[in-house]
Amino acid sequence: MLELSKAATFFACLLSLYWTALSAFFIPRLHWQDRLSLALARLALAAALCLLSGLVFRLPTRANPDAHQPLTATLPMQLFFWTAPILTLLFLTSWYLTCGAPTFTTPTPPAARATTPPKLLPLPLLLSSLLPKLFDPDGSFRW
Numbered sequence: 001m002l003e004l005s006k007a008a009t010f011f012a013c014l015l016s017l018y019w020t021a022l023s024a025f026f027i028p029r030l031h032w033q034d035r036l037s038l039a040l041a042r043l044a045l046a047a048a049l050c051l052l053s054g055l056v057f058r059l060p061t062r063a064n065p066d067a068h069q070p071l072t073a074t075l076p077m078q079l080f081f082w083t084a085p086i087l088t089l090l091f092l093t094s095w096y097l098t099c100g101a102p103t104f105t106t107p108t109p110p111a112a113r114a115t116t117p118p119k120l121l122p123l124p125l126l127l128s129s130l131l132p133k134l135f136d137p138d139g140s141f142r143w
Helices: 002-025 032-057 075-100 123-134
Strands: none
Touching: 002 032, 002 075, 032 075
């Protein structure tokens, strides 16, 4: 029964960390501040589940040889200690790249920007304007 509870709590730990990663990166139309607070709340829930799973891994029974190891050495806690900083680093990197990264292009002055998008030519007009550029007057193809 202990092995089954270890597996169940470890699976819950994995799902909570997966849920945290999904909320940090894959919720469309959500502002970064809202996404950050949601991800931090879910990370706290994942920490609680990993702590609970770590305590289950340390239950003192005769059949459990790992009962005397420190709580931080249990598999769920090690998984949390690896996942939390990686998710935090990835979140901060994505936040920086989308909101605060410097652009490496020269800005165009406002007067030089087009105020209206360019109009698309209808296909027959576009082809009639391209055909003279592709073919010579004698009908041969221009390379």
